[in-house]
Amino acid sequence: MINIPNVAVAMSVYKSDKLSYLIEAINSILEQEYEVFHIYIEVDGAISSDVKxxxxxxxxxxxxxxxxxxxxxLATRLNQAIDKIIQSGQFSYIARMDSDDISDSSxxxxxxDxxxxxxxxxxxxxxxxxxxNDNNPIYYxxxxxxxxxxxxxxxxxCPVNHPSVMFRVDLFDNFKLRYQDNLMNTQDYYLWVDVINKGLKISNLNIPLLKFRIDENFHNRRGFKKxxxxxNSRIYAMNKLSIFSFSNILHTILLLSLRLSPEPIKKFAYRYMR
Incomplete structure (x- = not known):
């Protein structure tokens, strides 16, 4: 029986991660006011010697x-971290964290709470x-x-900002949910659909508890495959949740058009049309 609601932190690190950002990210965890936690880091392939x-x-x-x-x-590595966390039997919650973001100390x-x-x-x-890149705020x-x-x-x-999430361990243990590890991106959205399909609730705290980094490669990573x-994730959601409508279909088509547009248009839309 767990008397203190311990937190496990699930992270993945790979070759493109920058050492200075990684140090900031992990320090923001080590400096948490809530001190009962353990970090699980899955290293996804070869990394630089300084990061190692x-x-x-x-x-x-x-x-x-x-x-x-x-x-x-990411999906495969997070699932592996989740399996280790469950097997330990020591934790009530799992907190996500990315290697270039910064968590507020609270x-x-x-x-x-x-x-x-x-x-x-x-x-x-x-x-x-x-x-x-320099930790200057861009957008709330x-x-x-x-x-x-x-x-x-x-x-x-999208229901939540993935790196800001905290899960109940029961979500993965009792309800047997996992990230779809055949996906190299958008894996979080599919998980949110599966959570809602199980009749479980998702919510957000309206407090800015994470600084999310938008680097120079952010829009480049949102290419054709993304x-x-x-x-496909929106079609999956409409099927799973039975929410087909003209509005939802139109939005899905427009989203695809935007994602396939030239980078300057994507940057403009991301900045001014949210």
């Missing part, structure tokens, strides 16, 4: 590092502040907190 040296310097009582030779993608405390008081919520995200992203509205608007807006996966 840094990871090896982390206290094994605080972080478990697992190295993998092959690059299998993040875990705020999320654990909310989940402790709202037993029907299984996935909890937060508002975020988007930042540039406000998220919907009402679970019913999140379900209703899932075609037109566009197709996003299109």
């Amino acid at each position: 040296s840094y990871l090896n310097s982390l206290n094994p009582e605080t972080a478990t590092i697992t190295y993998h030779r092959e690059n299998k993608g 993040r875990f405390r705020e999320q654990v 909310f989940l402790s008081k709202n037993q029907d919520v299984y996935v909890l995200g937060t508002d975020i502040i988007e930042i540039d 992203k406000h998220m919907e907190s009402d679970s019913d509205k999140i379900k209703y608007n899932i075609i037109k807006k 566009a197709i996966n996003e299109f």
Whole structure:
């Protein structure tokens, strides 16, 4: 029986991750006001020697590092971290964290407090502040907190900011949900659809508890494959949740058109049309 609601942190690191950003990300976890946590880092293929040296310097009582030779993608590595967390039997919650973002020091405390008081919520995200390469704020992203509205608007807006999420371990243990590891991107959206399809609630704290980095490669990564996966994810959601409508279909087609448009148009839309 767990008396203290321990938090496990699930992260993945791969070859493109920048050491300085990774250090900031992990430091933001190590400096949490809520101190009962353990970090699980899955290393997805070959990484630079300086990143490996840094990871090896982390206290094994605080972080478990697992190295993998092959690059299998985020979904596979997060599923592996989730399996380790469940097998340990020590945790009530799993917090997501990316290797270039920054968590507010109160993040875990705020999320654990909310989940402790709202037993029907299984996935909890937060508002975020988007930042540039130099940590300058670019945009405040406000998220919907009402679970019913999140379900209703899932075609037109992703329910949560993936790196800000805290899950109940029961979501993966009792309900047997996982990321679809055949996907190299958009895996989080499919998971949100599966969560809602199980009749479970998703919510957000309207506090900016994560700084989300928008680097120079952000829009380049949203290429053809990402566009197709996003299109397919909306069709998946409409099928799973029985929410086919003219409005949802039109939005899905327009989203695909936007994702396939030239980069300047994507940047403009991302900045001014949200």
